[in-house]
Amino acid sequence: MAVQYQPQPAQEPKVSEGYGLTRQAKNRITIMLFLLPAIVIFTVFIIYPIFRSLYFSLFDWNGLGPATDFVGLDNFKKILTDTIFQKAVINNLLIAVLSLAVQLPISLAIAIMVGRDFPGRGFFRTIFFLPYVLSEVITAIIWLGMFNPNPDRGFINALLEIIPGLNPVTFLGDPELVLIAIFIVLSWKYFGLHMLLFMAGLQNIPHEIEEAALIDGANRWQMLTRITVPLLGGTLRTSAYLSILGSLTQFTLIWVMTKGGPVNASEVMATYMYRYGFVRFWLGYGSAVAIVMLLIDLIFSLVYRRLMERQDYLAA
Amino acid sequence: MLRKLMTLISIVLVATFVLTACAPAATEEPEVVEETEAVVEEEEEATEAEEVVEEEEEAEPVTIEWWHITTADEQKAVWQKLADEYMEMHPNVTIEITVLENEAFKTKLTTVMQSGTPPDIFQSWGGGTMNEYAEAGLMKDITADLDANDGEWRSTFAPGALGVFSYQGKNYGVPWDMGMVGMWYNKALFAEAGIDAPPTTWEELLTDVQTLKDAGITPIAVGAGDKWPGAFWWEYLATRIGGEDAFMAAQDRSGSFTAEPFVQAGEELARLVEMEPFQDGYLGATWGDEATVMGNGEAAMDLMGQWAPGAFKENSASGEGLGDDLGWFQFPMVEGGAGDANDAVGGGNGFGIGKDAPPEAIDFVKYLTRAESQVQCAEVGFCIPVVKGGEAGLSDPIMIQIQESFAQAEYFQLYYDQALTPALGSVVNDAIQGIFAQTMTPEETAQMIEDSAVEELE
Numbered sequence: 001m002a003v004q005y006q007p008q009p010a011q012e013p014k015v016s017e018g019y020g021l022t023r024q025a026k027n028r029i030t031i032m033l034f035l036l037p038a039i040v041i042f043t044v045f046i047i048y049p050i051f052r053s054l055y056f057s058l059f060d061w062n063g064l065g066p067a068t069d070f071v072g073l074d075n076f077k078k079i080l081t082d083t084i085f086q087k088a089v090i091n092n093l094l095i096a097v098l099s100l101a102v103q104l105p106i107s108l109a110i111a112i113m114v115g116r117d118f119p120g121r122g123f124f125r126t127i128f129f130l131p132y133v134l135s136e137v138i139t140a141i142i143w144l145g146m147f148n149p150n151p152d153r154g155f156i157n158a159l160l161e162i163i164p165g166l167n168p169v170t171f172l173g174d175p176e177l178v179l180i181a182i183f184i185v186l187s188w189k190y191f192g193l194h195m196l197l198f199m200a201g202l203q204n205i206p207h208e209i210e211e212a213a214l215i216d217g218a219n220r221w222q223m224l225t226r227i228t229v230p231l232l233g234g235t236l237r238t239s240a241y242l243s244i245l246g247s248l249t250q251f252t253l254i255w256v257m258t259k260g261g262p263v264n265a266s267e268v269m270a271t272y273m274y275r276y277g278f279v280r281f282w283l284g285y286g287s288a289v290a291i292v293m294l295l296i297d298l299i300f301s302l303v304y305r306r307l308m309e310r311q312d313y314l315a316a
Numbered sequence: 317m318l319r320k321l322m323t324l325i326s327i328v329l330v331a332t333f334v335l336t337a338c339a340p341a342a343t344e345e346p347e348v349v350e351e352t353e354a355v356v357e358e359e360e361e362a363t364e365a366e367e368v369v370e371e372e373e374e375a376e377p378v379t380i381e382w383w384h385i386t387t388a389d390e391q392k393a394v395w396q397k398l399a400d401e402y403m404e405m406h407p408n409v410t411i412e413i414t415v416l417e418n419e420a421f422k423t424k425l426t427t428v429m430q431s432g433t434p435p436d437i438f439q440s441w442g443g444g445t446m447n448e449y450a451e452a453g454l455m456k457d458i459t460a461d462l463d464a465n466d467g468e469w470r471s472t473f474a475p476g477a478l479g480v481f482s483y484q485g486k487n488y489g490v491p492w493d494m495g496m497v498g499m500w501y502n503k504a505l506f507a508e509a510g511i512d513a514p515p516t517t518w519e520e521l522l523t524d525v526q527t528l529k530d531a532g533i534t535p536i537a538v539g540a541g542d543k544w545p546g547a548f549w550w551e552y553l554a555t556r557i558g559g560e561d562a563f564m565a566a567q568d569r570s571g572s573f574t575a576e577p578f579v580q581a582g583e584e585l586a587r588l589v590e591m592e593p594f595q596d597g598y599l600g601a602t603w604g605d606e607a608t609v610m611g612n613g614e615a616a617m618d619l620m621g622q623w624a625p626g627a628f629k630e631n632s633a634s635g636e637g638l639g640d641d642l643g644w645f646q647f648p649m650v651e652g653g654a655g656d657a658n659d660a661v662g663g664g665n666g667f668g669i670g671k672d673a674p675p676e677a678i679d680f681v682k683y684l685t686r687a688e689s690q691v692q693c694a695e696v697g698f699c700i701p702v703v704k705g706g707e708a709g710l711s712d713p714i715m716i717q718i719q720e721s722f723a724q725a726e727y728f729q730l731y732y733d734q735a736l737t738p739a740l741g742s743v744v745n746d747a748i749q750g751i752f753a754q755t756m757t758p759e760e761t762a763q764m765i766e767d768s769a770v771e772e773l774e
Contacts, residue, residue, distance in 0.1 A: 062739075063430050064452035149597025150609075173541070173600030175753060261541055262599040263746075263753045278426075280739040281448070 050294065057288035062281045075288035085289070088260075088267040089296075095183060095268070096247035103187045104194055104239055111198035112228070125199075132192040140256035143185045147171040172258055175265035182254055182266055189253070190246065194239045201235030202228070237308045244304075248297050269293045375408035380677045381435040381670075383414045385421045391698040395684075398692070402683050409676050429454055436677040440489045440668030442480035443734035444741060449668070455488040456669040461678050462487055469682060476728040477702040481666050489668040490685055493699035495622030496662030496722050497548050497647070497731075504641045505533050505616040514645035516657075518556070518584060521648045525593045528616050535593040537615035539606035540752040543745035544733060548619050549588070550748045550761075551732050552647045552661050553581035559655035560727040567736070569773055573766040574759075577654070582758025584650065585751050599753055607631040613638060619647065621662060622700055622718050644714045646721055660725035663734050664702070736772070743768040 021029075057075055061067035079085050114124045131139065148154030149170040151161040157168040171181035205228065213227055229236070251270035254260060260267035260275060267275075273293065277286020382399070386392050392415055399411040414435070416424060421439060428434055434454050440446050449455050462470040462478075470478070473490065481489035501514060506524075509531035515521040528535040540546040554562065558577025565571025566578070595601070595609045604627075610618040611632030618624065629637035649657035667681050683689065690706025693699040700719050701707050710716050722728075733741030747764040750756030756764070 062448060063426070064448060064454065065432075148605075149595075149600070150614075153608075168596060170597035170600060173597035175599075175755065178600070258541070258600060261543075261749065263750050263755050275742075280742045281737075282739055 053287040053290050053294075056284050057291050059284040060282075061284035063283040067284065069284075071284070075285045076292065078285070079289055079292055084264050084267060085269070085272055087264060088269050088272045091179060091266065092248050092250070092268045094179065095186065095250060096244045098183050099186070099190075099243045099247050100240060102183075103191055104236075104243060106187070107191045107194035107239070108198050108232075110191065111195045111202060112224075114195070115199050115202045125195075128195055129192040131189045132196075134189070136189070136252035137256055139185065139189050140253045143188075144172070144257055147181060149173060173262060175262050178258055178262065178266045182257060185253060185257070186247075186250065190243070194243070197235055197239050198232065201232045205231045233311065237311065241301075241304055241308070244300065245297065248300065249293070269296075375406075377408050377410065378674050378676045379410045379412060380437065380674065380680060381412050381414070383416060383421065383425070383435045383438040385416055385418050385439045386698060387415060387417055388698070391693070391696050394692050394696055394698075398684055398689055399680075402680050406676065409680070411680065434668075434670030434672070436670050436673035437681060438668050438670065440481065440666050441663060441734050442489060442491070442666055443663070443730050444737045445734065446481065446488060446668060447483040448737065450483045450486075450488045454671050456671050456673050456678075457486045457488060458490075458669055458678055459485075459487045461682075462490075472685070472687070472703045474702045474704075474723075476725070477664060477666075479728075480663070480730055480734075481668075489666045490681060491664055491666040491702045492685055492690065492693065493666075494662065494664030494702045494722065495700045495718055496660040496725070496728075497552065497619060497621045498718065498721065499645050499647055500610065500618045500620055500624050500628075501643050501645065502610070502613055502616050502638055502641055503643045504638075505613065506643075509533055509616070514643070515648050516646075517648050518553075518650045522588065522591070525588070525591055529591070529593065534595050534609070534615040535591075535617060536595075537606045537609040537618045538594050538598050538752070539601045539603040540594075540598050540749055541600045541605075542602045543749050544731070545603050545606055545620065546752045547732065547745045547748045548661065550581050550585050550751065551729065551744075552619070553584050553650065554578050555659055555661050555727075555729045556647065556650040556655040556657075557581055557584070557653040559653070559659065560729075561654065563729060563735075566769065567773065569769075573769050574762045578762045578765070579758050582751055582761050585748075586754070586758055589752055589754060599749075603627070604631055608633075611637050613641070622715070625712075625714065626697075642714070644717055656726050658721070658724045659727040659729065660722055661729045661731065662722070663731045665699070736769075740765070740768050740772040 056067055058070060058072060059067040060069040060071045060074075110128060114121050114128065134142075145153070146155045147157075149157060149168055151157040151168050154168075156171070160166045160168060169177065171177050209227055209231070210223065213223055218226065249270060250268055251274065254266055254268055255271050255274065258266045260271040269289065270293070273286050273289040276282045276289060384395060386395055396413065399413060403409055403411055425434075425438060429449055429452075432454065434449070446455065474494065477491040477494040478487070480494070481487055481491060499514070505528070506512075506514070509524075509528045511524050511527055515524050525535040538545055538549075554577055557580050558575070562571065562575060562577040566573045566575065595606075595615055597605075601609075606618060606620075607624070607627040608631040609615045610624075611628035611630075612634075625637065625642060628642065629635065632638075646657065647661070649655075667684065669678065669681065685703055687701075687703050687705030687708075690699070690701040690703045691709035694701050694706055694709030694715075695711070697712060697715070700715060700722065701709065707716075707719055710719060729735070731741075732744045735741075736744065744765050747756065747761045750764075751758065751761055
């Protein structure tokens with residue numbers, strides 16, 4: 001774009017050797033050629049399915065045969081007035097808020113700890129990162145075992161039983177506790193990723209600044225709040241972005257552990273979509289839910305980008 | 317430029333997250349569970365009929381595609397043997413068998429159905445799901461084949477079982493197994509609590525529950541997290557209280573699911589739930605957890621179908637299950653209920669016939685449902701025969717007891733989640749879980765089912 005404002009030389013633009021094309025046009029063709037495979041894949045696997053879903057979301061359709069029962073925006077009306085969907089959105093938001101308020105600070109604290117020089121830090125880094133490597137299904141099955149209400153089979157309840165005065169807790173069977181139990185598993189799985197991001201961010205903070213602060217008599221807490229956190233700004237924003245987006249689209253772990261139950265207590269948008277689309281065979285309705293999810297995530301994404309980009313420019 | 321790029325990246329990121337969320341899930345609730353050996357999808361090429369017999373008729377070569385979900389080695393071998401026999405008799409026919417695990421099968425079948433290319437022969441539970449496929453023209457109408465030669469083939473089946481595979485008076489499949497849900501109980505625990513005979517009425521059952529509790533025994537195992545094991549309780553109560561008429565009226569829309577029997581079923585179930593008779597964490601428990609509790613002898617009763625003993629065994633710590641301590645009795649009658657004490661809630665397995673199945677496929681299914689074939693599958697213990705003469709293969713006393721109870725049933729109630737449309741069936745399961753969690757009143761449960769029925773049944 002900036003090219004347009006370049007002062008044009010008085011003569012004709014230089015004709016490149018042989019093909020009669022300007023260098024600019026040639027560049028453009030090269031760029032297009034390199035982008036083509038990506039654009040094709042992007043179109044076939046992302047753009048096309050989105051528009052397909054949009055189309056199906058206007059029908060009352062069970063997935064068998066062609067979709068013929070056109071219902072307009074009825075599906076969307078039903079979604080927005082359904083109390084279970086509202087509950088699912090609230091659960092998504094709860095997980096997002098908890099992630100920001102609990103998971104990220106813990107990750108930061110651990111990153112600061114294992115970022116220091118001490119014997120065995122490589123060991124701890126690996127240990128902390130390990131859960132992130134596991135697939136979500138495997139994580140869910142491991143924790144199903146951990147949470148088993150029978151102390152003979154569930155590790156956590158076996159621990160609780162040792163402490164006098166405590167009874168076994170049915171984490172996944174109690175509508176009040178189930179979301180917290182799931183949040184614990186999500187945190188366990190993903191804090192390693194954020195720890196890694198923070199460690200990379202910490203390494204970019206020049207030692208000189210910290211030294212200067214020390215000379216000026218700053219204490220630990222001042223160092224953390226005045227130097228480390230502000231200078232980690234970009235990393236923090238990326239972490240928060242990934243964390244919120246992950247919370248909004250969470251599916252696998254919850255579906256394997258509770259299927260959104262008991263009685264919708266751990267329902268999130270994605271499990272709601274799956275329940276209607278693939279268990280109840282309302283593919284039209286399920287598609288509409290997917291579109292609503294896409295809009296929510298997209299709007300969040302764009303707004304967040306817009307706000308944070310400004311921050312990034314200011315910081316830079 | 318940079319901003320546009322960031323926007324583009326955001327869109328891609330979001331879309332990928334959303335679309336990955338759409339990928340098929342790992343598990344889905346099984347409606348009818350066969351003994352699911354932990355066998356992952358496994359394909360088996362049928363042995364080609366290599367010896368070209370010098371028969372006089374040179375028939376066109378035909379390939380039959382058959383998908384089944386019988387994964388246990390011993391049982392799978394029975395199907396393979398029958399297919400080999402058939403191919404030997406008909407050298408022009410090749411039978412390609414694909415063995416799939418239960419959940420994998422359901423996912424895969426849904427996909428091929430949506431693309432309009434069903435296999436020729438496939439596992440089917442009949443009822444609402446099959447009806448939707450039939451409605452969409454994906455199944456073959458085999459009524460004429462059943463009726464040929466004065467109903468020669470049709471007359472071999474138990475009519476109730478065959479009816480599960482018919483829709484609007486036409487047949488789209490045939491059964492090979494049919495059983496019923498009943499109460500499995502631990503005789504040793506009953507004796508320990510001083511109960512000498514299984515209860516025959518609902519009030520007696522509630523009394524026994526209290527007796528067991530007083531003796532420090534968990535009375536009942538249930539996997540309410542999977543929903544359908546809990547739904548059996550409500551469905552049986554509704555069948556005992558309202559009988560055939562209540563369900564038929566609600567289904568054909570001359571009545572409704574908010575009718576007295578359905579509300580009353582919820583009230584009786586709520587009475588049971590208030591007694592806290594279930595194992596710890598039952599709301600989050602799966603059918604597998606339920607079978608573990610029962611198989612380990614940690615609970616006294618379990619309401620489940622004919623496939624339960626295998627699961628008790630497999631899920632128990634010892635691998636042995638309860639052995640001779642395992643007993644079975646009919647779901648007790650409810651005093652003053654319109655239903656007969658012999659009426660049964662249950663379901664079974666059958667062969668669905670895909671729309672493009674060649675005549676040879678139907679002939680092969682005929683072969684598979686001969687009395688001799690049924691004897692073979694009953695001998696290995698994976699079916700309760702539905703063809704006259706097949707029961708000769710049964711040897712396990714409990715299986716014989718179930719088969720006899722089933723034969724006595726005047727009215728056979730298919731599981732609600734199979735009898736109704738898939739969407740309504742899943743609402744039924746969701747709604748009943750509300751009673752187990754005590755978050756919904758019996759009236760609210762009935763209303764939720766009725767609201768969905770209004771939309772689903774016309």
